[in-house]
């Protein structure tokens with residue numbers, strides 16, 4: 071499939087689909103500038119670097135994802151695309167409920183753990199910037215868990231527009247809905263500069279910019295929420 075790749079070697083420095091002239095900007099399908107290649111490169115390096123500590127985050131998030139999916143009671147046997155799947159924690163929670171999961175992430179070390187955890191799932195080393203290569207309405211559900219807060223506003227909009235285009239039924243977002251504790255703020259500060267602008271704006275407003283409306287909202291922890299989104303009646307932005 072175009073834009074995807076298996077892992078080659080222990081930690082591929084470059085994905086084949088990331089060209090690396092400094093400061094190249096890749097345009098989104100909507101024509102806006104999404105996120106610089108340099109910034110995505112830094113983000114990918116950050117996540118590969120912290121991969122050995124991810125089991126701590128997995129242990130915390132898996133029960134939240136399980137509880138949220140239990141409450142949402144989505145239709146059975148859905149096809150799910152988990153964007154920025156990381157070590158596949160949300161993908162695992164979906165798979166446990168009998169859904170068919172495809173996961174995409176550009177951090178090879180995290181994806182390797184996801185593949186060990188979910189050998190039956192389709193897990194692809196791929197940059198979200200290449201989502202326009204996937205066909206419309208390809209999945210029942212498109213999920214984004216704890217990824218939007220780390221992106222600049224244009225890339226958030228791009229990712230949600232793509233999720234809307236790819237999803238036949240639902241877009242599901244898990245993320246921060248308020249300021250986290252000091253250690254969360256510290257980790258997010260190390261990850262990059264975008265977390266404060268994310269928590270300052272209601273998710274409903276961000277989603278509206280991508281032609282999505284909030285159907286349901288469930289708090290998953292003191293600082294996290296899950297939003298079930300649907301296509302709005304407004305024409306696609």
Ligand SMILES: C[S@@+](CC[C@H](N)C(=O)[O-])C[C@H]1O[C@@H](n2cnc3c(N)ncnc32)[C@H](O)[C@@H]1O
Nearest residue numbers: 117154155156159175176177197198215216217
């Ligand atoms: C905080 S982790 C969340 C992982 C997973 N969704 C979870 O809930 O455990 C953010 C993930 O986004 C991925 N990511 C960020 N930007 C990406 C991009 N442009 N393309 C693909 N993956 C991306 C990172 O590699 C990382 O795995």
